Amino acid sequence: MAYFNIHYENIKALSLEVFEKMGFTADESAIITDVLLTSDMYGIESHGVQRMVRYYNTMKNGRLHMGTKWEVVHETPISAVIDNNAGMGQLVGHYAMNLAIEKAKKNGAGFVTVRNSNHYGIAGYYAKMACKEGLIGMSTTNSEAIMVPTFGRMPMIGTNPIAIAMPAEPYDFLFDASTTVVTRGKVEVYNKKGSPLPDGWTINAEGTPCSDANEVLQSINEKRGGGILPLGGNEELTGSHKGYGYGMVAEIFSSILSLGLTSNYTNIGSTGGTCHGFVAINPNLFGNPEEIKAHFSAYLEELRQSPKAVGQTRIYTHGEKEVEAYEKRLEEGIPVNSKTLEEMKTICDEFGVDMEKYLGKIDF
Numbered sequence: 001m002a003y004f005n006i007h008y009e010n011i012k013a014l015s016l017e018v019f020e021k022m023g024f025t026a027d028e029s030a031i032i033t034d035v036l037l038t039s040d041m042y043g044i045e046s047h048g049v050q051r052m053v054r055y056y057n058t059m060k061n062g063r064l065h066m067g068t069k070w071e072v073v074h075e076t077p078i079s080a081v082i083d084n085n086a087g088m089g090q091l092v093g094h095y096a097m098n099l100a101i102e103k104a105k106k107n108g109a110g111f112v113t114v115r116n117s118n119h120y121g122i123a124g125y126y127a128k129m130a131c132k133e134g135l136i137g138m139s140t141t142n143s144e145a146i147m148v149p150t151f152g153r154m155p156m157i158g159t160n161p162i163a164i165a166m167p168a169e170p171y172d173f174l175f176d177a178s179t180t181v182v183t184r185g186k187v188e189v190y191n192k193k194g195s196p197l198p199d200g201w202t203i204n205a206e207g208t209p210c211s212d213a214n215e216v217l218q219s220i221n222e223k224r225g226g227g228i229l230p231l232g233g234n235e236e237l238t239g240s241h242k243g244y245g246y247g248m249v250a251e252i253f254s255s256i257l258s259l260g261l262t263s264n265y266t267n268i269g270s271t272g273g274t275c276h277g278f279v280a281i282n283p284n285l286f287g288n289p290e291e292i293k294a295h296f297s298a299y300l301e302e303l304r305q306s307p308k309a310v311g312q313t314r315i316y317t318h319g320e321k322e323v324e325a326y327e328k329r330l331e332e333g334i335p336v337n338s339k340t341l342e343e344m345k346t347i348c349d350e351f352g353v354d355m356e357k358y359l360g361k362i363d364f
Helices: 008-022 026-041 049-060 089-107 123-131 184-193 213-221 240-256 289-305 320-332 338-351 355-359
Strands: 003-006 071-076 079-083 109-117 136-141 162-166 173-177 274-281 334-337
Touching (some): 003 338, 008 026, 008 338, 008 355, 026 089, 026 320, 049 184, 079 089, 089 109, 089 123, 089 274, 109 240, 123 136, 123 274, 162 240, 184 213, 184 334, 184 338, 240 274, 334 338, 338 355
Antiparallel strands (some): 003 334, 071 079, 109 274
C-alpha cells in the first residue's frame, strides 16, 4: 500500500468542502476538520482523515443524527452534563471543553460530561484546548466495546483513552493514550495494509491470540467475542489488570457520571451512544501558575537530560514528538495511504466534490 504526502492546506480545503456537502455548516466543518488534521499532524494516522469514511458510514446507518442540537441537562458552577442527541462528537466536544474552561477560569475547576454522542477524534485535542488557556486539561471517552477484560474473551470496554495536558516550556506536556494496547483505528490501518498484527495486541472469539486484523474487526462488528487486549496484555503478570482498570477510569468520567451508555451498549444497530468527559483545572488553585509552570518545566528538562540506556541518545517527554511531527508534516505534507484516498474519492464522488482540484491527480 502506497503513501502520498498531501500538503496540509490542500487536504484541509478538501475536508472542509466534504463536510459542508455532508450537511455541516462552515464553522462546524472547520471544527471537525481541525480535530482530524491535528491528529494527522501529530502523526496519529488512526484518528486523522482516515476516519472520514467512519463518519460517512455513521451518517448513513443512522447513528449520527444530522441537524440535532445538544442540551445541558444538569449544571452547577463547576460541572455540567450534556445530552448530545446523537450529534457529531467533535462539535459537542469543542463546546463541552470550552464550557469546562469557562468554569475553571471563573471557579477554579470545570467538569463536563457528555452522553448520547458519537466518535469525537483524539482525546488529546480537547486536553490541549485547556492547556492553551493556561489550564490543566483532561479528556476521556468511551467507545464501542473493543477491550476484552482481563481473563475474558468478550469485549466489554472501549479503547477508552485518557488525555492530560499541562503548560510547560519549551513543550507543553501532552499525554494521550488508549487504555487498550492499541486503538481500533490502528487495527484498521493494519487491515488496510494487509499486514499481520503484532503479537500481544488482539485475541479471536475463542480467546486465543490472533494476528488477522480483518478477523478481529469482523468479530468486534458481529459481537462474536474477541477484541483488543488491555494495556499489559492478557495476564496479570504483565499488568493486564492495570490497563483494564484505566479503561474503567475513563468509563467513570464519561458514561457513568453522565448516566449514558456504557461501552458494551454503544454502537449497536442504529444506536451510537458514545460518552465523553472533560476537565479543566486552574493551577491558581495551588499557587502562582507561572511558578508551577516553571517548576514543572524544570522537572521535564531533568527527565530529558537523565542518563540514557545503552544505545539510546534521547529521552522524550510527552508532547515532544507531537510538536516535531507537526513541524515535519507542515513542511513535507501529511502521509495518507492509498486505501484512505480511495475511500475519500468514493465519498467525494457521492457529494460531487472534485478531489483532484485539491490533491491533484493521484494514481492509487
